[in-house]
Amino acid sequence: MADSAYDYAPTVMFDGVYRMWWCGQAPEQKVPGDDILYAESSSPDGPFQARGSAAPHQIVFEGTGNGSFDNEHTCDPSVVRVNGTYYLYYGAERHDGEPTTIGVASSPDGFNWTRVNNDQPIIAPANQQNTGNTYGAGQPSAIYLDGFFYLMFTDTTGAGALGNGAGQFVWRSPDPAFQSQVESFTAAGWQSKTVANSRSFSVANAFSADWQYSDALRAFIIAHDNAPGQTTLTFLDPNNLAKQAYADVTIPGQWTEGPGVVSRPDKHSPVSGTNDCGRIPVDVIRSTTSYPPRQLAHIGLDLLSGTSCAAMPPRQIAAIYEGYGLQFPGLPAAVVVSGRRLQVEDIATYSDLTHNAMYVPRSIYDAIPYGASLHYGETVLGASGRPGAFQLDNDTLWPVSCPQLVTDNHSSITMVEPKTWLSYLKGPGLFCLSSGPGSGPGTLYRCYNPGNGHHMDTTDPGCEGYPHRDGILWTISPTQIPGTVPLYRCYNPGNGDHMDTTDPGCEGYLHRDGVLGYLFPTRVPGSVTLYRCYSPGNGDHLTSFIFNCEGYPQKDGVLGYTIT
Structure with missing residues (x-):
């Protein structure tokens, strides 16, 4: 990630694209210190870029500069989305050398954040022992499961920390700020949090770990870096974090600073692209060079549980x-x-x-x-x-x-x-997702002109002057990768119709506007189908990923397949 003094401790959300927040220090910062940077990509292998830009990142959160607990440094992010709201848990320092504390902020989109808990930290060092490690409480990692926020974190002063300060403590609460109804995991199981039990039991002897919940395995998966040249996966029983549900698994690969495991928005394991319920993809992004830690890179493997969907x-x-x-x-x-x-x-x-x-x-x-x-x-x-x-x-x-x-x-x-x-009887709540898949390079928008009843697809969020944008159609590759073919937009000035096609000759249409992006001509794992639909009444062509063509009377066929 160019221009940042260092890059480490990512949190990675698969949400149409791979959305990554991580700790860095960018020259465009307003307050000197650690920043939380953001970029996204259609692949965990990158390239990652800022939203709607070719820049390698954008600053989305940084120190306040006003003397608060997070005055200078905000680092080690963990982002989870619950009921349409994003929560950012982060480590903070007022000034260099002071102990780290943990804060939380909320956002409707993952970019614009509001500090929660009256601008106060939600966790401070317990000061229960002197390990000689003065880091404090930080490196949070959050999961949402069955109505509870689960927060795993380091506290080098906690009673259960090792002699070097390593250890991972876990709290849970229905309150994202962890100010009420908080339970702490102890050697005796879950108990109402007290000063004495709040850091009494460590679930993993590690620094800077990340975790997710696997619904297929019915277990928590902790990714941590304890041994050179490998990332270790530890599996914990959700009812008893002191019990390992499965034996450890290692992923080979060099690392220099904490891993981020790719997860769906609620921090559960994503679905396998093969629709195999017994296959759990575990993808990890971590820094690979030092010092300072930089060069974020991807490693991963698929876990096989042996249990089919059936x-x-x-x-x-x-x-x-x-x-x-x-x-x-x-x-x-x-x-x-x-x-x-x-x-x-x-x-x-x-x-x-x-x-x-x-x-x-x-x-x-x-x-x-x-x-x-x-x-x-x-x-x-x-x-x-x-x-x-x-x-x-x-x-x-x-x-x-x-x-x-x-x-x-x-x-x-x-x-x-x-x-x-x-x-009336009540069903589940429906929550808007305000930040669409990509909204940058490769995002395909569908636009509408009520004057003639015609639709047009474009990569321009301004719809090239069309008066109405239906929304984001989907994300397609903006560059040609092996196995893909161009998707052209063609125009018939006779009736004002725009039509998408993979035919460079535009199927006889008089004008080819250009290339919208690139599609796979055959289905690949994890892909979405794009159909071309037609209304003979006004001669309008419509591109849709919905099989029934959204009520259009005629389906021309399949244009191709795109990976979200």
């Missing part, structure tokens, strides 16, 4: 695919929401709810319990003091977190009395 209960399959978009030819596009299959008719609404869509076998689609169908223009009920909610199957209300979902679904709100609203 051998798993539907609830476990739903947990593995939680938050993912599901597609199977001939069936409605769907999103897994709170363990249920929500079938969605409108592409903009679908994109609001998930950035991770993939083709799945019919057996997986059917195994995930049906929840409801969200049709175009579905009724939304509102009431004073209550959120708007889609009125779906069996008159069940699915509350909505933002007006964008209502607007994109072309729905309108009907106001009712609060007692009427409360009388």
Whole structure:
């Protein structure tokens, strides 16, 4: 990562693209000290770039410069998204040489952060022993599981730390700021946190570790660097963190500073691109040169549990695919929401709810319990003091977190009395994802001109002057990689129609606008299908990843496949 004095301790989220936050020190910083940098890529191997730019990174969080606990240094980020909100846990220093503390901030998009807990740290050093290591409390790593935030962290002064200060302590709480209902894991199991037990038991003898939860293995996976030339994976029983669920696994590869394990937004293991429930991809990014630690690089392997999807209960399959978009030819596009299959008719609404869509076998689609169908223009009920909610199957209300979902679904709100609203059965909440897949190089937008009823796809977020942007269609490769072919946009000035095609001759259209990006001509693991649809009424072509063409009467066929 050019221009940064060092690069280490990444947290990596797969959310349509690989989104990475890490610790660095960039020359454009406003406050001297450690910064939290951001970049994204379509591959864990990179290249990583700032959102919407060719720059190697952007600063998204840094010291306040106002004398606060995080006055100079903010480092060692861990980012998790829960119900549409991003939470950033980070290590902080007021001044060089002072003990590290842990803070937390929230954001709607992962870029614009607001400090939580009244600008105070959420964890400070316990000062329970003198190990000679004055680092303090830091290096947090967060997971969200079953209504709890789990936070693993280092405290070199904790009672359970080793003689060199190493050790990983774990707390959990429904409160992201860990100021109420906090439990600490102890040798006797989970207990209400007290001063005495807060750092009494270490779950891993390591510094700067990262972790995730595997729904397939039903175990926590801790990635830590204890031995030269390898990253160790340790598997812990979720009910007893003192018990290893499986034997350790090592990933060969040089490292110089803490690993970041690629996870889905809630910090669970991502789905395998092969749709094999027993295959768990573990991808790690860590610095590989020193000193200072730099050159972030990717290593990884797939864990094989030996348990197929067919051998798993539907609830476990739903947990593995939680938050993912599901597609199977001939069936409605769907999103897994709170363990249920929500079938969605409108592409903009679908994109609001998930950035991770993939083709799945019919057996997986059917195994995930049906929840409801969200049709175009579905009724939304509102009431004073209550959120708007889609009125779906069996008159069940699915509350909505933002007006964008209502607007994109072309729905309108009907106001009712609060007692009427409360009388309905309630389904899971639906949360907008404000930061789309990419929104930078390779992002394909679909635009609309109501004057002639025609659509056009473009990489320009301004829609090249078209009056309405339907939203992000999907992300395609902006450069040609082995196995891909160009996707051209063609134009017919006779009726104003734009059409996408892989034919360099534009299938007879008079004008070729240029190349939109690159697609795979055949299906590859983890890919999404792009269809071309047609309305003979006005001669409009429409590109969609939804099999039923969003109601367009004619499907021209498959344009190609893109990896999200």
